[in-house]
Amino acid sequence: MFLLNQHPDYRKPPDPVDAETLGTTAAEKVERYLTYRDNNAPTPLHILRALAAKLGVGAIHIKDEGFRLGLGSFKALGGSYAVTQLVLEEAKRQLGRPVDVAELHTPEVHAAAAAMTVACATDGNHGRSVAQGAQLVGARAAIFVHSGVSDERVAAIARFGAQMIRVEGTYDDSVAEAARVAAQKGWIVVSDTSWPSYERIPGLVMQGYTAMVREALRQLPEPPTHVFVQAGVGGVAAAVAGHLALALGDQRPTFVVVDPARAACLFETARAGHPVKIDHSEPTIMAMLECYEPSLVAWRVLSRVADAFMTVDEEDAVAVMNRLARPVGDDPAIVAGESGGVGLAGLIRAAADPEIRAALDLNEVSRVFVINTEGATDPERYAKLVGMRPDAVAVTSGGADA
Secondary structure (H helix, E strand, C coil), X not given: CEEECCCCCCCCCCCHHHHXXXXXXXXXXXXXXHCCXXXXXXXXXXXXXXXXXXHCXXXXXXXXXXXXXXXXXXXXXXHHHHHHHHHHHHHHHHHCCCCCHHHCCCHHHHHHHHCCEEEEEECCHHHHHHHHHHHHHCCEEEEEEECCCCHHHHHHHHCCCCXXXXXXXXXXXXXXXXXXXXXXXCCEECCCCCECCECHHHHHHHHHHHHHHHHHHHHCCCCCCEEEEECCCCHHHHHHHHHHHHHHHHHCCEEEEEEEHHHCHHHHHHHHCCCCCCCCCCCCXXXXXXXXXXXXXXXXXXHHHCCEEEEECXXXXXXXXXXXXXXXXXXXCCCCCCCCCHHHHHHHHHHCCHHHHHHHCCCCCCEEEEEECECCCCHHHHHHHHCCCHHHHHHHCCCCCC
């Protein structure tokens, strides 16, 4: 399915609050924070020349977040950054003075963190980021996972010392339970989705993602003309689209949001013109994107700066995993998890449809940017889907589960 943005706010400037959250000054703040992370390094940007020629576009660049901060996912940038900012704010309150990120590992800041418990619901990657951030600063973490989260992903979170809490049902059920329990116990919810009266912390999570876009703009030979990014609740899509709109202004690229057909909450929200919660259907293989209600902050951004919304099917996700694992021509092999290559799957589907190509002005001179949002964060499942030995995946995934 494909839909052009028809929202009344389309092409209006981002809301002032969102502009402050996702603009250049905010992104510079995130990049400064990252200089205090021991394993920080820019993730690779690859060019897929052979695939671009096959699809009839000028260039395809893919940012590989399978190498991000040892967690194997772009989400390493969001949750841990938000936890850090909350700890610095609490230290400021206790000490009665500004506290800089350079003081992150001081006894005073660790004392403030020791009394804090952060909580979140997760499909896997966001929870690992929150748990890692809590461990870095000496806070406690309680991570809620729904019944569809694999034991491997639960173990990958628990290794950071987090308390793991299983919740029956879907991701949305785990979000509700995390909020309920946190309210009872006085924990701080660090969610990547937002709801009425809860926007600031999800905004901090989205702010963390802007560092990835800043890196990409420095790595690209020219700004892209088209960007395809996958969406769960919409946080990463909004962060990428919002920052590009603010950084590039009138030269910003055409931005396409890509949903799983079985969990198309952003697509249906765009169709309705307002946030909607969709019915649960058969689970999607794109587990990190299986969300049934959009983040309100993300939708507020995307309603203004996304140009189109589309869906891809289960076979599209598996096909792009295999295409990246066994590339054509001289293109590099890339390890993409079940949700990692969904933006590229959207491009492949769009390029094959003459009507969508025309609607997006996608042609032989288009410069397309996509993001591999995760490596093999569940190596055993990845190996089954691409026909590879699990022990080989651990080597090629860039340490996604190291």
